[in-house]
Amino acid sequence: MTTPANYRGYRVMTLPGDGVGPEIVAAARRVLDAAGQRYGYLLAYEEGVMGGCAIDAFGTPMEAGLIERCQKCDAVLLGAVGGPKWDTTDPDKPRPEQGLLGMRKGLELFANLRPVRSFKALAHNSTLKPEVIDGVDMLVVRELTGGVYFGKSERTADTAYDTMIYSEAEVERLVEYAFTVAEGRRKLVHSVDKANVLESSRLWRAVAIRVAERHPNVELRHMLVDNCAMQFIRDPKQFDVIATENLFGDVLSDEAAMLTGSIGMLPSASVGASGVSLYEPIHGSAPDIAGKGLANPCATILSAAMMLDLSFGEREAARAVERAVETALEQGARTADIAAFGETKLGTAEMTDAILAALAAG
Numbered sequence: 001m002t003t004p005a006n007y008r009g010y011r012v013m014t015l016p017g018d019g020v021g022p023e024i025v026a027a028a029r030r031v032l033d034a035a036g037q038r039y040g041y042l043l044a045y046e047e048g049v050m051g052g053c054a055i056d057a058f059g060t061p062m063e064a065g066l067i068e069r070c071q072k073c074d075a076v077l078l079g080a081v082g083g084p085k086w087d088t089t090d091p092d093k094p095r096p097e098q099g100l101l102g103m104r105k106g107l108e109l110f111a112n113l114r115p116v117r118s119f120k121a122l123a124h125n126s127t128l129k130p131e132v133i134d135g136v137d138m139l140v141v142r143e144l145t146g147g148v149y150f151g152k153s154e155r156t157a158d159t160a161y162d163t164m165i166y167s168e169a170e171v172e173r174l175v176e177y178a179f180t181v182a183e184g185r186r187k188l189v190h191s192v193d194k195a196n197v198l199e200s201s202r203l204w205r206a207v208a209i210r211v212a213e214r215h216p217n218v219e220l221r222h223m224l225v226d227n228c229a230m231q232f233i234r235d236p237k238q239f240d241v242i243a244t245e246n247l248f249g250d251v252l253s254d255e256a257a258m259l260t261g262s263i264g265m266l267p268s269a270s271v272g273a274s275g276v277s278l279y280e281p282i283h284g285s286a287p288d289i290a291g292k293g294l295a296n297p298c299a300t301i302l303s304a305a306m307m308l309d310l311s312f313g314e315r316e317a318a319r320a321v322e323r324a325v326e327t328a329l330e331q332g333a334r335t336a337d338i339a340a341f342g343e344t345k346l347g348t349a350e351m352t353d354a355i356l357a358a359l360a361a362g
């Protein structure tokens with residue numbers, strides 16, 4: 001029997017951020033703490049300021065010393081950053097997402113993981129036919145610290161350019177990660193590129209082939225990014241793990257997210273070389289519903305479950321949280337974004353209560 005005296009302990013940096021961020025991080029903390037009591041761990045939380053709130057407080061998109069504080073924690077849980085208040089096209093003004101990009105760089109978070117699984121209870125939410133969606137279980141592994149978002153870019157009076165640049169080492173660690181994850185899944189990796197046009201993609205493909213030789217029990221398939229965008233809609237069940245570069249992954253992972261119907265349901269993890277991973281919902285700060293207690297907390301709660309699993313090795317608790325979300329949905333709990341016509345719409349706190357009740361009963 002685990003008693004509080006021998007609970008396992010983990011330190012979590014929370015970055016609530018902007019918009020609905022503070023509401024959904026608070027919801028996730030309630031679930032994390034309840035699961036901890038049941039499964040024998042205790043979390044110590046720190047709070048950091050990043051995003052528009054940091055611009056307001058300090059004039060910079062991240063409070064000073066935040067990366068170092070994160071490095072002393074076991075994991076980071078982020079709400080969301082940004083909002084119209086800080087939108088600007090002036091390149092000299094700070095922008096909230098610079099905080100996020102800086103955090104990715106600072107913690108060397110080179111791989112972004114987005115699991116996409118269909119929820120039976122939400123089959124009607126997808127714009128695709130239920131039979132196309134039912135049973136979808138894929139993981140997009142997106143390169144996060146290289147490519148066009150970090151290459152040299154410049155704007156002159158009437159032209160602009162951005163550079164997509166990759167080293168073999170950057171590609172190799174991402175593709176290796178994807179193959180390692182695939183070993184524990186259905187053992188299929190789609191490496192997605194644009195090798196018919198881009199030199200950086202031809203390098204990507206060559207490295208993917210080399211990495212695949214080290215994983216003979218995992219099948220490698222190459223797919224061009226335009227075809228992949230189409231195949232996601234045509235037959236998403238054909239995919240297990242998708243490995244791709246930063247820009248393609250940005251677009252494809254949002255497309256994959258919509259397969260299940262709501263952006264409010266999907267978690268993500270960013271993992272990297274430093275050993276401190278960052279967990280966040282895939283959605284943004286939802287300024288249109290911020291402060292109203294209406295946000296769907298599921299994506300953040302499921303991100304917290306990924307944290308329990310990948311950062312702390314608390315697999316049993318992670319599965320229990322995932323099951324609790326599923327059970328709450330099966331019992332009819334819905335926030336407005338996932339409610340069908342006529343269904344009762346719960347607020348953030350009530351939805352969290354439903355998940356906590358399912359966790360306690362599970």
Ligand code: NAD
Nearest residue numbers: 080081082083084264283284285286287288289295296337
């Ligand atoms: P968004 O994801 O914030 O919102 C898109 C739509 O989805 C909105 O109608 C919103 O109400 C809804 N939505 C999002 N999350 C929801 C939730 N949990 N529950 C219910 N409904 C939800 O995208 P956007 O409107 O394009 O961006 C808003 C701001 O968020 C922008 O400033 C953008 O830069 C920022 N953003 C931040 C991140 C991040 O922090 N990682 C990611 C994407 C966008």
